[in-house]
Amino acid sequence: MKGGKWQHGVLIVAGGSGSRMGAEIPKQYMELEGKPVIRYTTERFFNFDPEIRMVVVLAPGHLPFWEEVVGCAPELRRVEVETGGPTRYDSVKNGLTRMEEVEFVGIHDAVRPLVSTATIERCFRSAELYGSGIPVAEMDETVRWISDEGHSEHLDRSRIRRVQTPQVFRYSLIREAYDRRFDTSFTDDASVFESLHGEVHLVEGNSENIKITTPTDLLLASLLIRP
Amino acid sequence: MKGGKWQHGVLIVAGGSGSRMGAEIPKQYMELEGKPVIRYTTERFFNFDPEIRMVVVLAPGHLPFWEEVVGCAPELRRVEVETGGPTRYDSVKNGLTRMEEVEFVGIHDAVRPLVSTATIERCFRSAELYGSGIPVAEMDETVRWISDEGHSEHLDRSRIRRVQTPQVFRYSLIREAYDRRFDTSFTDDASVFESLHGEVHLVEGNSENIKITTPTDLLLASLLIRP
Numbered sequence: 001m002k003g004g005k006w007q008h009g010v011l012i013v014a015g016g017s018g019s020r021m022g023a024e025i026p027k028q029y030m031e032l033e034g035k036p037v038i039r040y041t042t043e044r045f046f047n048f049d050p051e052i053r054m055v056v057v058l059a060p061g062h063l064p065f066w067e068e069v070v071g072c073a074p075e076l077r078r079v080e081v082e083t084g085g086p087t088r089y090d091s092v093k094n095g096l097t098r099m100e101e102v103e104f105v106g107i108h109d110a111v112r113p114l115v116s117t118a119t120i121e122r123c124f125r126s127a128e129l130y131g132s133g134i135p136v137a138e139m140d141e142t143v144r145w146i147s148d149e150g151h152s153e154h155l156d157r158s159r160i161r162r163v164q165t166p167q168v169f170r171y172s173l174i175r176e177a178y179d180r181r182f183d184t185s186f187t188d189d190a191s192v193f194e195s196l197h198g199e200v201h202l203v204e205g206n207s208e209n210i211k212i213t214t215p216t217d218l219l220l221a222s223l224l225i226r227p
Numbered sequence: 228m229k230g231g232k233w234q235h236g237v238l239i240v241a242g243g244s245g246s247r248m249g250a251e252i253p254k255q256y257m258e259l260e261g262k263p264v265i266r267y268t269t270e271r272f273f274n275f276d277p278e279i280r281m282v283v284v285l286a287p288g289h290l291p292f293w294e295e296v297v298g299c300a301p302e303l304r305r306v307e308v309e310t311g312g313p314t315r316y317d318s319v320k321n322g323l324t325r326m327e328e329v330e331f332v333g334i335h336d337a338v339r340p341l342v343s344t345a346t347i348e349r350c351f352r353s354a355e356l357y358g359s360g361i362p363v364a365e366m367d368e369t370v371r372w373i374s375d376e377g378h379s380e381h382l383d384r385s386r387i388r389r390v391q392t393p394q395v396f397r398y399s400l401i402r403e404a405y406d407r408r409f410d411t412s413f414t415d416d417a418s419v420f421e422s423l424h425g426e427v428h429l430v431e432g433n434s435e436n437i438k439i440t441t442p443t444d445l446l447l448a449s450l451l452i453r454p
Contacts, residue, residue, distance in 0.1 A: 142414060142415050143387055143390060144361075144387070144429070145386055145387060151426055152427070154421075160370055161373065162368045185381075188381075216434075220450070
């Protein structure tokens, strides 16, 4: 923090209800090798910048889960909490209002605990240079494209990138884009940014940076996280 | 087998050298819960049809690996062996020459031990009805498309399918397609088929049907395979 301004901020979006897991506990609070998923996620950002401003956006009613996490992790006491809205778009929009003193803000899925510090660095560096930094990974499977008429054709996978988070932006630019009216073309933060400011800048993500949405993902993450 | 003809055949393509794994043993011969990967793969097809005609296409020099597998699995003694060529295309083309008495043939990656019997059934059934059956899965990540000029744009993931194996065809049709000259547009067996016969028919694959290409994939497969 310099002169009342933070250089880096991150919005940890933890709005998911976990219904796809078929479990009581939302996936961001499930344990991986004895520690809740979301603690790995927050640690990765503190490793990048111990001074980072962090806001966690929680689903309504999930405060008790978060408080249990903080109870075992005193370093999380200074993390601010915001309540999510009915959609991810609303949640991010709410969260961004808390970041006014931040120069560059990352928006990250709570259920991506395996983002590397190098990925986080590349994203923020790109946002400093180009206004945005979106981590992507190559596609390692053969893919086909389904046309309007339901026909399928081969698609060149070397042209495809899988999009990860954190999606990092100059705060003033992403805030401006989120202040406009919702559009159905908004599928992630990059697309909101693009609706106003043009193309985003892509950087290399890391292959382990998976999004935990199924029980299989959780198993895989526990394997990847073991030291 | 009816009147000298087999209803079902499968070509197990095991030509990979395993160099991406950074290991001595090619991945199709690595152990998963005490059994080599390729034995799971062959079992899935015998579960589907105990009478299936099976040909394994091995990389040159890999016969000792295969013989070690067969040494512990007497049911594999009747599997025929063919030597692969310099590319996957050559390997499949060689293998297909062994399938002349087969009506419907599947072409399957040896390193996909987690294909389900239901997926195999759907593929053969589709080949019987439409000449081809290609198993696919939905795309569960946000994706972007890189243009000729290096620009990127959002791509509608609901239109994308990830292609798995076995790719199953009426034998006469795929053989005819493979008998033509190689073309750089041939990225998988479906694209070879399409070059002569038009669009392939897609069926639902199964999400666990991963291709084992990295050490992480092997770990994930061992978790998925546990009973």
